[in-house]
Amino acid sequence: MATVIIPTPLRKFTNNTARLNVQAKTVSDMIQILITQFPDLRKHLLDASGSVPSFINIFVNDDDIRNLQREQTVVMEGATVSIVPAIAGGRPL
Amino acid sequence: MNHENVQFSKEELARYNRHIIIKEFGLDSQKKLKAARVLVIGSGGLGSPVLLYLAAAGVGTIGIVDFDVVDDSNLQRQVLFGVNEVGKSKAEAAKQRLQSLNPYITIHVHKVQFTSKNAMDLIKDYDVVADGTDNFPTRYLVNDACVLSGKTNVYASIFQFEGQVSVFNYKNSNGEFGPNYRDLYATPPPPGLVPSCAEGGVLGVLPGIIGSLQALEVIKVITGVGEILSGRFFIFDALNFESRTFNLKRNPANPLNGTNPTIKELIDYELFCGLKTVERPVKEISVKELHDWQVRGEDFQFIDVREQHEYDIVNLGAELIPLGEVAQHADKIDRDKKVIIHCKTGNRSAKAIRELEDKFGFKNLYNLRAGIFGYIDEVNPSLRKY
Numbered sequence: 001m002a003t004v005i006i007p008t009p010l011r012k013f014t015n016n017t018a019r020l021n022v023q024a025k026t027v028s029d030m031i032q033i034l035i036t037q038f039p040d041l042r043k044h045l046l047d048a049s050g051s052v053p054s055f056i057n058i059f060v061n062d063d064d065i066r067n068l069q070r071e072q073t074v075v076m077e078g079a080t081v082s083i084v085p086a087i088a089g090g091r092p093l
Numbered sequence: 094m095n096h097e098n099v100q101f102s103k104e105e106l107a108r109y110n111r112h113i114i115i116k117e118f119g120l121d122s123q124k125k126l127k128a129a130r131v132l133v134i135g136s137g138g139l140g141s142p143v144l145l146y147l148a149a150a151g152v153g154t155i156g157i158v159d160f161d162v163v164d165d166s167n168l169q170r171q172v173l174f175g176v177n178e179v180g181k182s183k184a185e186a187a188k189q190r191l192q193s194l195n196p197y198i199t200i201h202v203h204k205v206q207f208t209s210k211n212a213m214d215l216i217k218d219y220d221v222v223a224d225g226t227d228n229f230p231t232r233y234l235v236n237d238a239c240v241l242s243g244k245t246n247v248y249a250s251i252f253q254f255e256g257q258v259s260v261f262n263y264k265n266s267n268g269e270f271g272p273n274y275r276d277l278y279a280t281p282p283p284p285g286l287v288p289s290c291a292e293g294g295v296l297g298v299l300p301g302i303i304g305s306l307q308a309l310e311v312i313k314v315i316t317g318v319g320e321i322l323s324g325r326f327f328i329f330d331a332l333n334f335e336s337r338t339f340n341l342k343r344n345p346a347n348p349l350n351g352t353n354p355t356i357k358e359l360i361d362y363e364l365f366c367g368l369k370t371v372e373r374p375v376k377e378i379s380v381k382e383l384h385d386w387q388v389r390g391e392d393f394q395f396i397d398v399r400e401q402h403e404y405d406i407v408n409l410g411a412e413l414i415p416l417g418e419v420a421q422h423a424d425k426i427d428r429d430k431k432v433i434i435h436c437k438t439g440n441r442s443a444k445a446i447r448e449l450e451d452k453f454g455f456k457n458l459y460n461l462r463a464g465i466f467g468y469i470d471e472v473n474p475s476l477r478k479y
Contacts, residue, residue, distance in 0.1 A: 005335075007255060007330075008252065008253045008254050008255045008330065008332065009252060009253070009255070012417075018330075018332070018333060043286070044286070053280075053282070054278060054279035054280045055278050055279075055280055055281055055282040056282075057277065057278070057339075059337075059339045062337075062338070062339050062340050063339065063340050064339065064340070064341065064342070066344070067340070067342050082328075082337060082339070084257075084326075084328055084339075085282065086229070086277075086278040086281060086282055087250050087251065087252035087255065087257060088226075088227060088228050088229045088232055088250055088252075088281075089138070089139070089226065089227035089228065089250055089251055089252065089295075
C-alpha cells in the first residue's frame with residue numbers, strides 16, 4: 001500500500017480527498033487506479049500520448065519520477081507519492 | 094558585489110545588532126546584505142513580505158517591478174499597503190513604506206510591466222531576482238531572463254492553501270548552475286485547466302508564510318549562510334500543515350541550458366503559454382441590453398455559471414449551473430427562447446457557451462459581456478463585488 005497526496009487544485013476532482021491509500025506496483029498503475037475512481041482527473045494526469053504532462057510532477061518519496069523510471073517507477077510498499085502541479089498565483093487567464 | 098569596504102553608521106550598527114551578534118551571520122554577512130542588489134518582481138501577496146523583510150534586514154539596494162495599482166481586494170494579503178494607498182501605484186506605495194521602515198537603503202521603482210523587451214535590461218543591474226509574479230508567462234520570462242543572464246532566481250508561488258519555494262539557477266562554489274523552473278515544469282498547463290487565485294482564491298496568510306521563506310532564501314543566497322534551497326523544491330500545504338522537500342535535477346533536455354540549447358534569447362511568453370490562440374467568438378449582449386430586456390419583461394432564460402459560494406455573495410436571480418456542470422445539465426437549457434449566460438466577468442460564460450454549442454448544437458445562447466461585475470458597474474452599483 002502506498003499513500004498518494006492529492007494537491008489542493010485537484011481535490012475538486014476527488015471529492016476533496018487529500019490523501020488516498022492505493023495498492024499499485026508502478027506509478028502508471030497508480031494513475032490508472034486514480035482515474036478509474038475519479039475520471040475527471042484523467043486530463044490532469046495524462047496527456048494525449050498517455051504520459052504525465054510536463055506541468056504535473058509526480059514524486060515518489062523525495063524524487064521526481066522523471067529522474068527515476070518515469071511512469072514505470074516502482075511504488076514501494078509504504079511509499080508516499082506526491083502529485084504537484086504547476087501553480088502561478090493570482091492573475092486570471 | 095564587493096562587500097569588503099562597506100561601512101556602517103552608528104545608527105545602522107544599532108539597527109542590525111540582532112543580525113551581527115549571530116555567530117554564523119555576523120558583521121560580514123551584514124556587509125554582504127548592504128552591498129547586495131535585489132530585484133523583486135511583483136509587489137503583491139508574495140512581494141509584500143519579501144520586500145518588508147529584505148528592507149528590514151538591510152539589503153542595500155532593492156528594485157521593485159510593478160505596474161499595478163493598489164485595489165481594495167489586495168489588502169486581505171498585501172500587507173505593504175493600507176486603505177490610504179488604494180488607487181496608488183504599488184511600486185511607489187511600496188517604496189514609501191519601505192523607506193519609512195529603513196531609511197538607510199536605496200529603493201528603485203520600476204513602474205513597468207516586466208516584458209521580453211525590458212527584462213534583460215531591468216535585471217542586469219541586480220545580483221539576485223525574487224519572483225513574486227502571478228502568472229505563467231511572466232514566471233517563464235523571469236526564469237529565462239535569469240538563466241540567460243546568469244542570475245539566481247529565488248522562486249515562490251501560491252494557490253489557495255498551497256505554496257512552493259525553490260532557488261533556481263544558483264551558481265555554487267564550483268561554478269555550476271543548479272536547476273531552473275524549466276527543469277521543474279518544462280511547459281505550463283494549458284490555459285483554463287488550472288484556476289488562478291482570482292478565480293480559486295488564496296488564503297491571505299499563505300503568501301505571508303511563503304513570501305517570508307522566499308526572503309529567507311534571498312538572504313541566504315546573498316550571505317552564503319546555511320544550505321541554499323537549490324536543487325530542492327519545497328511545498329507547503331496550509332490546510333493539512335504538511336510540508337515536503339523534493340530533490341530537483343537539471344534536465345538535459347532543458348531548452349535554455351541543457352545539452353542542446355535552443356532558446357538563446359527571450360521569446361514571446363504569452364504565445365508559449367498558449368494565451369494567444371484565438372477562441373471562437375460567441376454571441377454577446379451588453380449589461381445595458383440585459384437591463385432593457387428586464388425592464389421590458391422580455392421572455393428569456395437567465396443562467397449563472399459561477400460557483401455556489403460566489404452566487405451566495407451576489408447574484409442577479411439567474412438559475413445557477415456552475416461551469417463544470419453545464420454539460421450534464423444541458424437538458425435544463427431552453428432551445429427555443431433566448432438564453433443569457435453570465436459569470437463574474439464573461440470568460441467562464443463564454444467557455445460554457447462554446448461547450449454547449451460544440452456538444453449539443455445550441456444556437457440561442459448569449460454571453461453577458463463583462464458579467465455580473467459589468468452589471469454592478471453600469472446598472473446597479475448597490476450590489477456587492479467580491
